[in-house]
Amino acid sequence: MKKIHLKRKLKPINIFAVFLLLTLISLYIVFNQIKEKIMPSLFKYGSLEAKKFSSIIINDAIDKYITEKVDINNLFLITQDNNEIESIDFNTALINSYLTDATKSIQRNLKYIEEGNIDKIEYQAGLLENYDEENLKKGIIYYLNSGFIFNNPIFANFGAQIPIKISLTGDVVSNISTEVTNYGINNALIKVYANIKITENIILPFYDKEIELETKVPIAIKLVNGKVPSYYGNLNTATPSITLPNN
Numbered sequence: 001m002k003k004i005h006l007k008r009k010l011k012p013i014n015i016f017a018v019f020l021l022l023t024l025i026s027l028y029i030v031f032n033q034i035k036e037k038i039m040p041s042l043f044k045y046g047s048l049e050a051k052k053f054s055s056i057i058i059n060d061a062i063d064k065y066i067t068e069k070v071d072i073n074n075l076f077l078i079t080q081d082n083n084e085i086e087s088i089d090f091n092t093a094l095i096n097s098y099l100t101d102a103t104k105s106i107q108r109n110l111k112y113i114e115e116g117n118i119d120k121i122e123y124q125a126g127l128l129e130n131y132d133e134e135n136l137k138k139g140i141i142y143y144l145n146s147g148f149i150f151n152n153p154i155f156a157n158f159g160a161q162i163p164i165k166i167s168l169t170g171d172v173v174s175n176i177s178t179e180v181t182n183y184g185i186n187n188a189l190i191k192v193y194a195n196i197k198i199t200e201n202i203i204l205p206f207y208d209k210e211i212e213l214e215t216k217v218p219i220a221i222k223l224v225n226g227k228v229p230s231y232y233g234n235l236n237t238a239t240p241s242i243t244l245p246n247n
Helices: 012-067 092-115 133-137 146-150
Strands: 076-081 084-090 140-145 161-168 172-182 187-204 207-225 242-244
Touching: 012 092, 012 140, 012 161, 012 187, 012 207, 076 207, 084 172, 084 187, 092 161, 092 172, 092 187, 133 140
Parallel strands: none
Antiparallel strands: 076 084, 140 161, 161 187, 172 187, 172 242, 187 207
16 A cells, blocks of 8 residues: 655745744844843933033023022122121022023923924024034934944944934923032131923933933022021022923
8 A cells, every 4th residue: 555645835925924924033132132232332322412412401591591690699688797697598589580481491492402493492602513403403412323332432433323312201390509618717608509300211213211310500609708607597408499390
């Protein structure tokens, strides 16, 4: 009795399906490796660029809406008896009105950058001269060469360019803090700072992550002659935070 051998041939459509499945699996593995191992390294550098860019916007708003407007003589109310300082009070209402304007400006400008509306950005001449205008119109603050991942100066300028974008995802929170210290003999050195905290999303291809940027900018320094008191009035603590929701 003869044995009958049956041979089945794979149909072309089955071969294509297997090939497509293997290709998709390979691509998934490659992209997963890029996301898990390569992108975090690029993100570290991208976050530095985003923080540098945001700091420019923040410092410009502080200069324009606070530093240029603040009159130190109106900022502090100092009560003295001969050479003895009895109290030092801080004009919270005045500085908070300036801080609100600066905070709104920071929020607007970061949103304009995100949307590519750079013509609407409020900034001093030459502030963004180190950034490409056409890239900013696309919402891109920086292009990073992929050769950066080799951590070698030779390859740093080679490879595909990876765009870095930022997105304002959280509230803009700001407040004023102060420091009072002894300075020399019978002198008080008063420093006033604007504290800004924003939450941004750093966007890279196949990868994005939120970061918090906190900036402390000095806005006024005053030297007061006289013995420093134990009570500083409104200088003891930071002023209430001003929070502007990200609409």
